[in-house]
Amino acid sequence: MRARDRKLRIGDAERETAIALLGEHLTSGRLDLVEYDERCARVVAARSGDDLDALFRDLPDTTPASGATWAPGRRPARTRPRAEVLLGLGGAALLLVLVVVTRDLWLLGFLAIFLIAWVARRR
Structure with missing residues (x-):
């Protein structure tokens, strides 16, 4: 994704995807409950893709299971079972x-x- 696109405003779908990704990191043990809550609050306040990217810089890259439109730093490819x-x-x-x-x-x-x-x- 181009840098200009990361500055565009995000919507509820991107926020929901980011929260789902944080949930995956929580269940895998990379985040504790307090840090998960803090990051979720920052997701709700985020306005652009850059704001969301900042929340995932110290976490490994994962592909959202839902296939939604936002992923840290890139758009995931749609996969077929x-x-x-x-x-x-x-x-x-x-x-x-x-x-x-x-x-x-x-x-x-x-x-x-x-x-x-x-x-x-x-x-």
Whole structure:
């Protein structure tokens, strides 16, 4: 993320993500309860990404489990669960095999609908 973007004002979603990250550090033992409370209060008062970054400088980098928009110093990449991808590809392969085996071209319509719905759901 560019330095200019870190100066932009943040919203509630970024604050919630920062608090969730602090919670992960609390449960892993990197923060005690008092320090967690102090940092959460500073998150609520934060106005920009730079303000949030200052709270994480002494902590290791973690990726938010929620996939939200803010992470210290960077935006996390959206990841797809491997099972979801394999299930979708398996379903498409099964329909394609049915088309080849039965030579019923009308099944191609189902394949197209399946692929469109699968791609739309992944976005």
